[in-house]
Amino acid sequence: MKRAWCLILVAVFGVLGMPALAPANPSMTTVVTTAPVDGDGHLLPGYRVVKHDSGAKCSSHSAVTGNAYKCVTHFPYDPCWLSGNHSYVDCLASPYSRRVTRLHVTRGYHNKGGLGAAKKLPWGLLLTNGVKTTLIAGIGKVDGKKIHYSYNKFRTVLVGNPDKSGPLWRIQKARDVGGFHFKIVGWVTISKAWFGAPTELG
Numbered sequence: 001m002k003r004a005w006c007l008i009l010v011a012v013f014g015v016l017g018m019p020a021l022a023p024a025n026p027s028m029t030t031v032v033t034t035a036p037v038d039g040d041g042h043l044l045p046g047y048r049v050v051k052h053d054s055g056a057k058c059s060s061h062s063a064v065t066g067n068a069y070k071c072v073t074h075f076p077y078d079p080c081w082l083s084g085n086h087s088y089v090d091c092l093a094s095p096y097s098r099r100v101t102r103l104h105v106t107r108g109y110h111n112k113g114g115l116g117a118a119k120k121l122p123w124g125l126l127l128t129n130g131v132k133t134t135l136i137a138g139i140g141k142v143d144g145k146k147i148h149y150s151y152n153k154f155r156t157v158l159v160g161n162p163d164k165s166g167p168l169w170r171i172q173k174a175r176d177v178g179g180f181h182f183k184i185v186g187w188v189t190i191s192k193a194w195f196g197a198p199t200e201l202g
Contacts (some may be wrong), residue, residue, distance in 0.1 A: 028167035035197035041084035057107035065196025080103040081199040095124035095194035122193035
């Protein structure tokens, strides 16, 4: 009877996404290029449109991927990719989200200078400690190094560029020591790094 209860608990934890055994630490960083649409603008399997909005205006050069659009309706959306019907774009809030916002671009595209090159910084990171975080606009520096990512309700930030000299990338972390002042306390390693796939000009 005890064995049966153990099997039931293992099954429940598996459903809840709580593995019985912790995964082994990776030996190298996995690099993923992601977008919600394929090269023809068709929604890829696994993604679904959960919100529609209209009256969008889109500008070149996404702040987080570089090679997609940033768009605005009543709210900003970044990044966004052209759908098969170029009057619409599909936007993601993070690289590991599968929930798409579809915007009707009625106020046009502004492509001065083109869409730009892909960002050198990853759009999103999965750290080997299990934390997921996404690229944020520059909001400050720690010891002269720009803050690019945060977690723990902004009590921990990641600064500077990732160190890619080894197969397992790493990045420096800093902790809030009070009053929004940060101190670099070491490195964290990166299990997976997401970059945005390019979209074409409208």
